[in-house]
Amino acid sequence: MTKRVHVAVGVIYRQGQFFLTKRLANAHQGGKWEFPGGKVEDNETVHQALHRELQEEIAIDTLAMQPLIEISHDYVDKQVLLEVFLVDQFAGEPTAQEGQQQGWFSADQLSEIDFPKANDAIVAKIIDKGL
Numbered sequence: 001m002t003k004r005v006h007v008a009v010g011v012i013y014r015q016g017q018f019f020l021t022k023r024l025a026n027a028h029q030g031g032k033w034e035f036p037g038g039k040v041e042d043n044e045t046v047h048q049a050l051h052r053e054l055q056e057e058i059a060i061d062t063l064a065m066q067p068l069i070e071i072s073h074d075y076v077d078k079q080v081l082l083e084v085f086l087v088d089q090f091a092g093e094p095t096a097q098e099g100q101q102q103g104w105f106s107a108d109q110l111s112e113i114d115f116p117k118a119n120d121a122i123v124a125k126i127i128d129k130g131l
Helices: 046-058 118-128
Strands: 002-012 016-023 037-039 060-073 079-091 102-108
Touching: 002 046, 002 118, 016 046, 016 060, 016 079, 037 046, 046 060, 046 079, 079 118
Parallel strands: 002 079
Antiparallel strands: 002 016, 002 037, 016 102, 060 079
């Protein structure tokens, strides 16, 4: 049976730019760019998970988030359920905490970036919304 992973994802948005980090080489889908976030633990809500993950991964505190899209995607080795939120109100300056590459990108640049396949729908939603 394929493992199913529930993931909270934050689309960090400020002044027409989106904050991304690059997955470490030894991670699942390593070397690809991603919107920050992580696994929802059994004892927490999706909002709690996203707040915690963004504190751990990029050192920001979320002040507000709004649902953007929900994606179910099957990779060969696992299934993911991504609950994606637009985070445009936060405290702190996003900074990758695990030594990975990071950057701010425009919506136009997103379609040229190498993301895990499940993220294609996020990019399409951002472009569709005109962010």
